Amino acid sequence: MQPISEIAHSLGLTDDEFEPYGRQIAKLPLSVLEKRKGGPQGKLVLVTAITPTPAGEGKTTTTIGLTMGLNKLGVKAVAALREPSLGPVFGVKGGATGGGKARIEPSDQINLHFTGDLHAITAANNLLAAMIDNYLLAGNPKRLDPRSVSFQRCLDMNDRALRKLITGLGGKSEGVPRETGVEITAASEVMATLCLAEGYADLKKRLARIVVGTDETNEPVTAADIQAEGGMAVLLKDALKPNLVQTIEGNPVIVHGGPFANIAHGCNSVIATRLALALGEVCVTEAGFGADLGAEKFLDIKMRQAGLAPDMVVLVATLRALKMHGGVPLDSLKAENLVALEAGFSNLARHAENLKKFGLPVVIAINRFPTDTPGEEEALEKLCKAHGLKVALSDVFGAGGAGGEVLARLVTETLATETASFAPLYPDSLPLRKKIETVAKEIYRADGVEFLPAAKNRLAYLTKRGYGNLPVCIAKTQYSFSDDPTKLAAPVGHTLTIRDAKLSAGAGFVVAYAGTLLTMPGLPKRPAALDMHLSDDGEISGVM
Template identity: 50%
Template sequence: MKTDIHIARETVLQPIQQIAEKVNIPTDELYPFGKHIAKVPHTLVDLEKVKQSNLVLVTSITPTKSGNGKTLTSIGLTLGLNKIGKNAIVALREPSLGPCFGMKGGAAGGGYAQVLPMEKINLHFTGDFHAITSAHNMIAAMLDNYQHQNRFTGKMLKEVVWKRVLDVNDRNLRQIVTGVGGNANGVMAESGFDITPASEIMAILCLSTDLDDLRARIENILLGYTADNQAFMVQDLGIAGAIVALLKDALDPNLVQTTENTPAFVHGGPFANIAHGCNSVLATQMAMTYGDYAVTEAGFGADLGAEKFFNIKCRKTGIVPKATVIVATCQALKMHGGVDLSAIKAENLDGIYKGLENLEKHVRNLLAFGQEVVIALNKFPTDTESEMTIVRNWARDRGLRIATLNAFAEGGEGAIDLAKVVVDAVENGKSKLHFSYKTEDSLEEKLEAIVKQIYGGEGIVLEGKAPTMLRKIKRLGLEQLPVCIAKTQYSFSDNPANYGVAHNFRITIDDLIINKGAGFIVAKAGTIMRMPGLPKVPAAEHIDVINGEIEGLS
């Protein structure tokens, strides 16, 4: 079969104005970036129409190195819904340059279910990530200047917690020393870099509902502590207006199109293992404003992205999915069943049976959230009918909705069965939403609830900086905030090698990071890094420009 980039290149794209017209987005309101991309003013969100739309969340079983195809499924389902006569729009996250040049090589779907133009979406796109990076680092520069100018005044902060960010994988920048070389170069201090998707500015952009909300959240960003232990925030620097100016255009969702020329919004990109893992609230609301069905995804497995979608995004906005689709593949199930990566293409029925334990745990979690669940069995060419039959029978024996998806090879035609099952779940189901914890619960109770209810663990262990940070959080009166656990995506536990369903474990929390502007507490679990490193063979080694065309993205 043709590569993703060749399929993308052969697709005849329509002018972005024509794409907008299909769903009645006013074309005179668009801010075009070339012929096939445009920003849509966030002021066009209509909350009354949002209430009438049908939101569908797409999540997946625990990821493996074989891939599950969650973005492919989100796009494919949207194409399938349009094929059966529904007005459906997909809302996705923007890819980060880190994974594009690191592990993945791209993140715009696959095969005949992609968002386009994929080269631009995967690379600089409309500059949103650059704006977020610049805004974050502008705060860091202004804070360093404040320290430099006040080193002899008694106003100098005794602790700075604001780092810098960069949208590349670079392990050497995790811990650094700034201000070396003498007094003229500022105050020497320990610092470091996170990747841009882990920036609190990214989370703020994705949770803001308008410019006023954006400004209020930026003002509330915690930067450090004064000599008398008071919180020092962006509003104390007096630069919130300048940061809003940098982010003003980035706040507007980006309109693109799919391989079948249907509208798609791609906006924001926090990772689900180190942040809250959802595209912007505005992009979701925009898809719901102009689509009778809006399909969105949450990053990595349901224990990460979906949990945070419900407990953070839905809690903050009041939106509730009418159905949740969980993606599984035979290859991934076999890996969770103990089959080695090198052998997952071969039929292994025992591996499928054992791997279904992972799917079952995720389904139980989603049902506990009150969701109407649909299983999407994403088909790979090497999957055998015997393997797929086991999964189908397992689901039907438990009264679960399931459909096979072949959107990679067939586009919308290969997603019609899934689309019909999803429509049945939306129209005949009774989806509601139960949160994992109450707002008034203590921080420990919130963390324990997620670990016990979602991960299946026995509880938490606070180590390293976490106990001290917990006392600060209580002193600052921030225990009412939701929690966002930063944890490996490869396991229910904090051990990435613990596939399947982990048992008899506790989650070790070694730091608690206050994201007061975004409105949640990040709990850093295990050995998770907020600045990834590059693999032994980075995807960048396979990306090139040949005869004026970009090759190697996927």
């Protein structure tokens, strides 16, 4: 790795425009962006993927490899990525810093505590939770109803035992007993709020408007009523500054924020994206899980709030994953199967069609595996051509930036020859239920939406209280277009069931819960933590 000062200088930053955090990491103060307001802006390339499978798609690896490939072509590209959560790192997914020869470094630090951003978010979240309980005990002047408190504590770890709790037990001096729970930090409103904030002033306004519950007349009670926003902002001061690291080929990468895309909006921070656009010719960023989740939320929530517009989309797939969508079990994916590949291609085609509804050029990146056969690659190229899709094979895992040059050339050609006409899927003025129905029908391809009584009542309440103009963030399984994780490929004839809704006033959207998705995941039967070790000389293994 190069010293982080060299990476910063390659971006045109002076010594007083970055704050070293050790030898290979730096914090970027918000003044860097302020100084460059009104200056040249790069192109914005979004990397998303088909519906994820256990076979793997490699979205982050492709994002990093494309950035390296563009730099090899002489394009000053800067990647903007999310920070990993300890929950998936120690659970199922493992590390989130790319793979093979398309990685960012120092990977162990990034995957673990990094610069402490997620811990600061956890602390700020839990400060508000503690102040709510203290408010109930110490007079409760706004007459906050303990039964209405919706704001929960959070923890950056998968821990199913904390999903449902009763707090305040032990007598009058211990607090007011009430039902509550804990969610993972990546799903918290404070995480979403920080990632969509434009600066310290905006962060404080957003924190102040977080709704924690209602009073005895059913009027919202906010963090400002609790007078918690000041202390929360203090804890988040350094966490709002993006982090600068590098690829293994010495290209700059900004890593900041980490909301999940199946239970939150799934994108890195607005500030990080703006910085990458101001410092480079091309910003390559990604949105979590499949395009029906992360990309839709990136386009309908993040771009809407930030006033930004992407220039194109790269849709990532693997032949293995397409065959799995076509019905091949995980242990049989090595064998060539053109019939299954064609059947699974329906998933890729649907995602591409959906992305074009936003007025964006789309190219397909096939993340190559050693088991891919020439016959399968040829068949996929024919399928893409028949659907009018540009496609490039990418071997960044095995060959780094050199393996991403074909994709990088396709991206630069598309940026030069095709003009985006970006527009969100729905207007602000559309009612909340209609917004949910629009996403369900246009993106998930559902025949309709069933709103359970709790969801109907909550959406009607939020509309009455003036929140009806907010965008919607649908929380659903990442494994299917539907809310049933077993329905692979491109299911039709399904109904999306919305069981409840929740206001994220600080973030500026309404969360609609589909199916039985949980905001606090659990560890799997065999967590990734079992394979992690620290040697006697301090070397970490098993995190990737």
